[in-house]
Amino acid sequence: MNKLKLNYTSLSFLPILVCIPLGYQLINNIHFGGFKLFQEFLISAFNPKIDNEIIITVIKRLNETILIGFFSWLVSIIFGAIFGIISSNIFYKIFNIPNFFYRIIRFFLTIIRSIHEVLWGILLIQIYGINFSIGIIAICIPYIAVNSKVFAEQLETIDYKSFESINQINAPKFSSLVTLIWNPIINTFKNFGLYRLECSIRSTVILGLFGIGGIGNSIFLSFQTLNFRELWTYLWSLAILIILSGLIFKKIKFNTTNKILSIFFTAVFLITILFSFSYFLYFIFNNNFENFNSVSSLFKLSSDLGLFDFLKLILETIILSLLSTGIAISLPPLVLGIFNNNTSKIFIKIFAFLLRLIPTPVILLTLLTFNYPSVSLAALTLGLHNAGITSKLLFTNLDSQDKRNYIAMKSLGISKKTSWLLGLFSQQAKSYLAYCAYRSDIIIRETAIVGVIGSVGLGWQLQESLSSFAWQEVTIVLIAYSSIAIVGELINGKIKNSLT
């Protein structure tokens, strides 16, 4: 018998096997109490509430969302670039600083980004109370670390020979540094910066669900009062905001040779740094800690959390990550492969957009109307939301791909589905899997959100510990979260490297 050999195409579909245990648990957990509510939720999508009062609320809430989203994006992208520079190899080569410092900074940033913005938000709310700027700070902390990683990765691609050449001119060190990094930084900003703005807006919405202003807050309140028509008004307005911001940014062209534009960006850069520093100092010295006795209580090592329970929560979080990743990887190519015609594609695109649009806590709460809370339900939620994101990438790549192979296969009489699989998807499978490896890093971090809402894993425990001011438990849960995310990032990094 021949040995089984897996290729990138089959590896893209294999993770769908997670649906077997997942489906089993979901079927066992089904209940019929909330089907009517679910039906009402779906119908309301086509009949959102529109009156003067709600329009004023939408505008007010969207304003808050845009403000929090925009400022957190601006600060995180600029400081992300700065931290990206000081955590890149090139900085240490130019200044002849030992690599030891580089490792320390990278490790520190890895820990910071391993904790999701929702966790930072919940933690900061507990310490400082609900505050408009908490949203910005909660998003900025992990986003700076995430952005710094992307910037650092781009700076690593600087040709070593260019470095040698500039180094040989014997220019002042800062001149050499800025000359070498300028364009990679600008290009990263062009390619990645605007996507991060969309991420910032999404994060603002999610933080809103946890009490920090903006449209997320209104979405959550409408859901709590089961006012689905109002809920859909907020969701559609959010959709319009995301679509509009995407269209506007597509139109904006960053021309680095435009002198006025260059000076403007430099001014924005410097003002943001100055403003952020002064605001940071103001925030630290003008806020009283609420419900929080001292930082030292975070580091006490006694806890009421039993070891067995704790390990169970860690295991649940890992299983949740694996199941969600499986769905996020395999569902988009599977659905696209099966329903491979133009009409279906339009419906799949709309469905994927809705999965991206609706915040995961809302998806989860909706699914809870006919299913008991479980790891599988949380995994399905997270998997579906992320499948919406991976499918967007897959669509974009497939649309821009050369279709000659596909056409040639079809002309040989091969079925449309097989031609799609072998002639189109197989060429994308490798890069798709590489992106999914990156995405699974985010999924691990996002388990916190569904954990808090869906009563699973460490996210739920964190919420419980915070509610009872058990700071020692909070520390333990955060360390556990961080460790899982760091190990996940290391494994995914290896997978990504082998795929690129």
Next chain:
Amino acid sequence: MNNTVLELKNISYKYKNDLILNKINLKINSGEKIALLGKSGSGKTTLISVLNGTIKPTQGEVKLFNKSFEELDRKQKSKITTIWQDLRLIEDLSAEQNVNCGLLAENNFYFAFKNLLNISSFKKAHKYMQLCRLHNSIYDKKIRKLSGGQKQRVAIARSLIQGSNILLADEPFNNLDPKLITTIKNLLLESVDKNNTKKSPKTALVALHRLDLLNDFDKIIGIRDGKIFFNIKRNNLKKLHLDKIY
């Protein structure tokens, strides 16, 4: 003419298990123009990289103005300019910005920043680009949009603008047509200073393959398998010498 500006004492360079340079001794005097001949892979580029301090030899000593590289300050080191075989231009910058990079050593950070923002003066850069017969339509074009010959001349202009007295060039005439070769060769060897007037004689070590270009050089060095096979005056060059290295 006899004061030594660059000296290699018993230089060896090993990369992994390969001995790229093998016990090289060489003295380059002020104003000397030396042609470096040798097959591809004979060690010419590595020798140039050792001479400009980019790579440290595994064994031996390199001296510039009788001092080791570690003892030299930035200004002294900047007296060497290099034209690399692979040019090593910054692809995302424009041609004029790349040429201005040659002025980074004599200017402060503010100049570098202005250069990147495109608000620095390009007057000097344009002058050297003109000398290298670059048309003004390509001045603001990004490097990646230029032809091989244009890139070559941008690299040469960047090197000339540095105004350094010691030139190390690795096959600088690649991609150039015969007429341009003569112009560029004169520019490189005759030392035109910033005011377009002649100044102190330039010391040059140029790696090349074309034997018809040897007339302007004082000395010829032949290198094979990382070893100097001959180091002779140009007039003494015989076919026998060339047979040894090719």
